[in-house]
Every structure is written in structure tokens, then in C-alpha cells.
Amino acid sequence: xxxxxxxxxxxxxxxRTYGRGSPDEVRALRGVDLRIAPGEFVSVAGPSGCGKTTxxxxxxxxxxxxxxxxxxxxxxxxxRTDRARARMRLEGVGFIFxxxxxxxxxxxxxxxxxxxxxxxxxxGERTRRAGRLLEEVGLTGRGKAFPHQxxxxxxxxxxxxxxxxxxxxxxxxxxxxxxxxxxxxxAILALLEKVRRDHAASLVVVTHNPEVARRARRHITxxxxxxxxxxxxx
Amino acid sequence: MRGxxxxxxxxxxxxxxxxxxxxxATAVALPVVLVSVGGGVSAHELSNLExxxxxxxxxAPGVHGITEAHYxxxxxxxxxxxxxASPVLSVTIDAFTPKGAVTPVLxxxxxxxxxxxxxxxxxxxxxxxxLPLGDPTDLVHYANGTYDGPATYDVMVSSPYADEYxxxxxxxxxxxxxxxxxxxxxxxxxxxxxVPPSVLGPTGAFAVLLPLSDLQTLTGLTGGNDPDAADTxxxxxxxxxxxxxxxxxxxxxxxxxLFEYYGVSSLTQEAQQLQAATGVLTGFYLALSSVGxxxxxxxxALVLLRRVEADRRSIxxxxxxxxxxxxxxxEILGGGATLALIGAVAGVAAGYLLVEALATxxxxxxxxxxxxxxxxxxxxxxxxxxxxxxxxxxxAVATRSxxxxxxxxxxx
Numbered sequence: 001x002x003x004x005x006x007x008x009x010x011x012x013x014x015x016r017t018y019g020r021g022s023p024d025e026v027r028a029l030r031g032v033d034l035r036i037a038p039g040e041f042v043s044v045a046g047p048s049g050c051g052k053t054t055x056x057x058x059x060x061x062x063x064x065x066x067x068x069x070x071x072x073x074x075x076x077x078x079x080r081t082d083r084a085r086a087r088m089r090l091e092g093v094g095f096i097f098x099x100x101x102x103x104x105x106x107x108x109x110x111x112x113x114x115x116x117x118x119x120x121x122x123x124g125e126r127t128r129r130a131g132r133l134l135e136e137v138g139l140t141g142r143g144k145a146f147p148h149q150x151x152x153x154x155x156x157x158x159x160x161x162x163x164x165x166x167x168x169x170x171x172x173x174x175x176x177x178x179x180x181x182x183x184x185x186x187a188i189l190a191l192l193e194k195v196r197r198d199h200a201a202s203l204v205v206v207t208h209n210p211e212v213a214r215r216a217r218r219h220i221t222x223x224x225x226x227x228x229x230x231x232x233x234x
Numbered sequence: 235m236r237g238x239x240x241x242x243x244x245x246x247x248x249x250x251x252x253x254x255x256x257x258x259a260t261a262v263a264l265p266v267v268l269v270s271v272g273g274g275v276s277a278h279e280l281s282n283l284e285x286x287x288x289x290x291x292x293x294a295p296g297v298h299g300i301t302e303a304h305y306x307x308x309x310x311x312x313x314x315x316x317x318x319a320s321p322v323l324s325v326t327i328d329a330f331t332p333k334g335a336v337t338p339v340l341x342x343x344x345x346x347x348x349x350x351x352x353x354x355x356x357x358x359x360x361x362x363x364x365l366p367l368g369d370p371t372d373l374v375h376y377a378n379g380t381y382d383g384p385a386t387y388d389v390m391v392s393s394p395y396a397d398e399y400x401x402x403x404x405x406x407x408x409x410x411x412x413x414x415x416x417x418x419x420x421x422x423x424x425x426x427x428x429v430p431p432s433v434l435g436p437t438g439a440f441a442v443l444l445p446l447s448d449l450q451t452l453t454g455l456t457g458g459n460d461p462d463a464a465d466t467x468x469x470x471x472x473x474x475x476x477x478x479x480x481x482x483x484x485x486x487x488x489x490x491x492l493f494e495y496y497g498v499s500s501l502t503q504e505a506q507q508l509q510a511a512t513g514v515l516t517g518f519y520l521a522l523s524s525v526g527x528x529x530x531x532x533x534x535a536l537v538l539l540r541r542v543e544a545d546r547r548s549i550x551x552x553x554x555x556x557x558x559x560x561x562x563x564x565e566i567l568g569g570g571a572t573l574a575l576i577g578a579v580a581g582v583a584a585g586y587l588l589v590e591a592l593a594t595x596x597x598x599x600x601x602x603x604x605x606x607x608x609x610x611x612x613x614x615x616x617x618x619x620x621x622x623x624x625x626x627x628x629x630a631v632a633t634r635s636x637x638x639x640x641x642x643x644x645x646x
Contacts, residue, residue: 062554062641083559090556101551101645118557162555 006074007035008169008202009059014068016054016225028054030225031068036202038169041193043213044206046222052206053174055222059204060093060172061085090118094163094201096192098175100155102147108158109134109143115165133161136198137191153184157191164195171196173205177212189215247541254537255577261530262581262621265523267588269516269613274606276512283505288320288352288468289476290486291504294496298323298455303446303464304376306492307345310467313488315475318351320344321464323446325453330408330415331399339395340441341409343449343464345372352468360428365390367424369445376447381456385448389421392441396426409442411453419452527621530577531628538570538632549636550644559637566636567629574625578618 016029028051036042036059044052057063058070061077070077072088080088095101102111112130121129134143137157147155156176163171173192177185189212196203207213221229292310294300303321310319323343330336347370350363368386369375377383389409391401401407403423410418421444429439446464450456455463469489475481482500490498542549552562592604 057642060554062645086553086556086558088556089554090558093556095554097645101547101554103548103551105548114552114557115555118555118561 006037007071008038008073010035010071010074011055011058011065012069012071014058014065014070016051016058016063017066020066028225029058029065032225032227034220034227034230036170036204038202039196039200040202040204040218041196041216042202042204042218042220043216044204044220044222045208045213046228050222051225052222054225056172056174056204056206059170060095061089090115091166092168092170094165094168094171096156096159096163096171096173096176098178100147100152100159100179102155102158102162104147107144107146108139108150108154111147111158112143112161112165115162119166121166129165130161133164134158136164136195137161138187151184152180153187156180156184156188160188160191160195164199164201167199169201171201171203173203173207175207175209176205177207177209185209185211247544250537250540251573254534254573255580257530257533258527258574258577258621258625259581259584261523261526262578262617263585263588264526265520265617266582266585266609266614267592268519268523270585270589270607270609271592271603272515272519273512273610274608275603276508276515277608278606280505280508280512282354283501283508285354285356286352286468286501287354287358288318288470288501289482290469290471290489290498290500292467292469292489292493292496292498293465298325298460298463298465300464300467300496301461303462303467304345304372305379305462307348307467309492310469310489313485315471315481315485316469317472318348318470319467320348320352320469321446321467322349323449323455323464325411325449325455327442327452328410328413328418329395329440329442330410330418331401332405332407333399335399336413336415337395337399337440338413341449341452342441342443343446344443345446346370349443351470362425362427365425365443367443367445372445372447375445375451376462381447381451385451386445387419387421387448388424388444389448390425390427390443391423392429392439393426394429395440395442396423398440407442409444409452421448527624531574531621531624534570534573534577534625535628535631537573538566538629539635541569542566542632542636546639546644549639550641553639553641554645562636563633566633567626570625570629570632571622574622574628575618578621581621582614582618 011032011034014029014032015027018026018028032055044055046052054063058065061070064078072092077085077088103114106114109130112133113126116126116129130143134140137160139154139157139161142150142154150158176192177188180188192203193215205212205216213219217233219229219231220227292300300321307319307321310316325341326338327341328336329339346365346367349365350358350361353361364370367388367390375381375383375385389407391407395401401423403425405423407421407423408415408418409421427443429441450463471482471485475485479502482502486498486500549562586609589604589607592600593607596604
């Protein structure tokens, strides 16, 4: 990111403390400053409990900081209502979870259509876009399958397609290959790179997997709730 | 099917689904039965009142509370517009057949020529008119305010009684105020009459009809504390007065003027009282049923809460994706309302079938009542609508719980 380039999302002196004031108080993030530019591919690594997932939750507006500020396109989101934040997630963020988190009562196609339905995308456009996304992730013809009828790799492909449904500017992936074998890991990584490039979205991946991290252009290492290293490849 | 999958949060727990529907159906079936049967019986009684042959009735507190019945009947007949005034005395006595069988019977004492005009068209068809009882005015036996005149000792018997004991016209019956033949008096059977079906009160299937003064003499209701006693005096008026409320009220007022302490009411008033009582009774039935409905809805709330707990992750995923809270709330409330609707409709159907079963297989009195049941679509629709409306309250508890879930906690 060049200094002139406006960040898509920005954390300013963000802290996040769980169970504040109790004996079990946990300081998950301690004054993190971070700026993610449009189109960036960022990996976040670090030992368990270092605050990676908390960071991802804050970037995805699933959680609020204890102190500090989260800015979206330069606008602070701290004062936004839950409803407004939900709308921002729906329109601007695609989530890919380690355990896929597809809705078990919906088919693959319905899972992909779910965010579009919430955004009231017209039926024809929704169907067309879901079909294209399933094709893009290599699941043509599997749209009518329920999650329990899909392999782990297929489930994660559906999750990727769902994350792209509303063409978000930011993709957040939490250990996206954590439940996959090496073959599927390679396939999902290739897919993530492709969709990031094709959809011009920023991609932040939390991972323990060095192979996943290697594909990113920017590498953030965390420890004890703070950013230890933030390295950009040339 | 696809829509149901989305709307029904309970797809994966059929047992809970069935139990919730059953709880609501049971709660709804009870008021359906109570209100339909109660309303039907009331409507039947109201119809009887509206079709009665008399329009005004005199009554008094206590058993056989009217005294000087012949005297007042004569006075009432002097009021312009009155066409008949029929005092009626009802007493249970014992009857001995020629073959020696003894049975309690309901004896009704009437003035024969006044009794007929106060019958409804349906009742009149059950009696041979004029009644084949000697002394039609009852003023031969009860002459000049005494019981010194000659009695005819004529009696009519009800068809069920006559059929059961093979009693025919011309035979002798001994009627006695107690189960002791030696205290009785011989009467001649002069005819029989039919018995109208009655839902409320005793059917009076075994009954006899005789002149008022004869029954008063037989039962000792001629003097002392009960001189010339009767239970009611039923008064018929001319057709023009019966259809004119103001004129009827005027006659009623004149009748009331004769009695200081007796109640004088028109059938219109009695019908209004019956309608008011029916309304109160319906309210009571619904209040009683509300206990069951409350339990059914609490069960529904519990089932929905359990589903929210079980679908914690799914709800967390939806909220993480940015699905609006109102969509999630609508799904939970819609699921609850769907269950309530199915339960309520099933309850109405179950109530209907139960009433039909009672009308077919229950014991006679219950069967008669069930056959009169009236199912009013507007009332049933309101009941179903009310249940569905209340289910939204039950669903609100589960919805609140779903919307208060911490997304990050739900996704763990």
C-alpha cells in the first residue's frame, strides 16, 4: 500500500479485552494499528491465543473493540447500530470459516443465494449469479446437494462462493484449509487467489499453514495480542 | 417443501413438532366443544322461548310459591288483551296401575281450557285439544273458592308411561302423594299425550296431566301455608300485543299490579336474560380454556427456545453473514405461527369430531346436547386467529434469545 492509497479498513490503537474487571480477564488485542488496502492479500500468523481470530472478527465487524477505532473507507464504525453493521457485513464482507459453516437445511445453491436473498437481489439475477459462482468454484451440477452430501473440499468451495455472493470488497478467511487434506488445500488456495484477483477484493487469511501464508503478499505475525511483524513483499 | 424447510425451524425435531401441535390442538379442542355445545343448547332453549305459546309468566320464590292461583287467573283473564292464563302446578306423586305396578310420575295440574292456548305450536301437536278432561274450567270442583264441588277424577297419561305399563283409555289409575296405595285416589284415564324432547332438566317421560284442583286436593296444596298453590301462571296475549313491545309491557305492568311480591316477566326479557347468561357462560368457557391454551403456548415457547438453542450456530452464521435481524425474527415467529396454526386447525377439527362422536355414541342427555351443537365459523376463525396471534408472543421469547446471541460465541 502506498502512503497515498486510502485503506479499505483500518484499525487504530485497537484493544479488545474479554471479561474486563474479572479474575479471568483476557486481553486479546493490545493496541493494534493496521491498514488493509483494496486488493491486498494479507496472511495473519501466530501461535494459538495470540489474537488472530479476534483481529479477524474486528475486521469483519463481528465484534467491537474495547478501545480504539475501526474505520471502513475512512469512516469510523464504532457508533453504527447493529443493523447498520449487519448491512455493512452483508454488502462488504465475505466470510470463509475453518469449519465451512454452511447452513445444513439449505442446498449448496441456496447457501450461495442466502446473502443475495437478504440483499433482495432479484430472483433472476440471484439464480444467474449463484450458477456462475458455483461454476467458478468448480461445483457445476452440485447445486442441489445438501452440505452433508458434499466432501470437505466441496463444502469449502461452496463457502467461498457464498462469501463472493454480494461481490464484497473484503474477504476474511479463518484457517480456510484447516479441515482439508493437502489436495483440497492446494485447490482452495488456488481458488482463493483466483477469486481475489478476479473480484479485485482484499483477502485477509488467518492461518497456521506456512504454505497458505507463502501465497500472500503481506505477512503479519502476531504475538500476545500485538502485531509483532508486518512484512510486505516487494 | 422448500418453503417449509425455510419457514419451519423444527424440521429436524419431528417429536417436538408433533408434541407442540398436539398441545395446542388439545387446548383448542376444549373451547370448541364447550362453546359449540353450550351455544347450541342455549340457541335451542332460546328458540323454545321465542316459539312458546305464552308471552308473560308469573313466578314466585320457593316451591309452589303462588297462592290463590284460581283467583288470580280469573283476575288476569279480566285484563284486556289477555287470551289465556294457565296456572301450572308440578308435583311428583306415585301412580299405581291396574296390574299393581307403582312408579313415581310427574303430575301436572292445569286448568284444561287455559292450558291449550299457552302451548307452542310444536307442543300443541303433542296434546289432543281440547284436553279430554272433564270440568274444562276447573270451576265445578273448585267452586266459589272451595273444593266442595264434585271432581271428575279424569287423568291423561304420557305416551311413554302408557306404553311402558300398557295403560289404555278407560282404565283406572290410583294416584297417591306417597308410595302408599291406601292414601291414593282412583282416576280414570281419558287420553294420552306425547312428551317433547328436552335437553335441560328432567324429561318427564312418565307424566300425568289432571285438573289443577284435583292435584291440589291430592297433594294437600289447598290450604294452610299453600292455599290454592301453583308454580307459575303462563299468560297468552293477542297477536297484535305479542308483536308490540310497548303494548306487551303495558299488559305485563297490569299483571304485575295484581301481585305485590311475585315476579312477572315477559319471554322477551327471559330471552334477553338467557342470551346474557349464554354470553357469560361462553366467557367462562373461554376463561377456563385459556388455562389450557396458556399451557399450550408455554410449551410452544419452550419448543421454540429449544430450537433456537439447537440452531445457535446456524443463527450465528446468518447474523455473521449480515442477514437482517428482522429476517431471523420473521423465520422464528413464522415457524411458531405455523405450528400454532396447524395446532389450532387440528384442535378445531378434533373438537368437531369429538362433538360428532358424542352425538353418536354418548349417553342420551349428552347425546341430545351434542346434537344441538352449533359451529360458528366467525367464532372459530377468531379462536384460530387468536391462537396464532398469541403464538407470536410465545415466539417473541425465542426471537429475543436468538437476537441476543453473541455472534462470536455462537460460531465457536
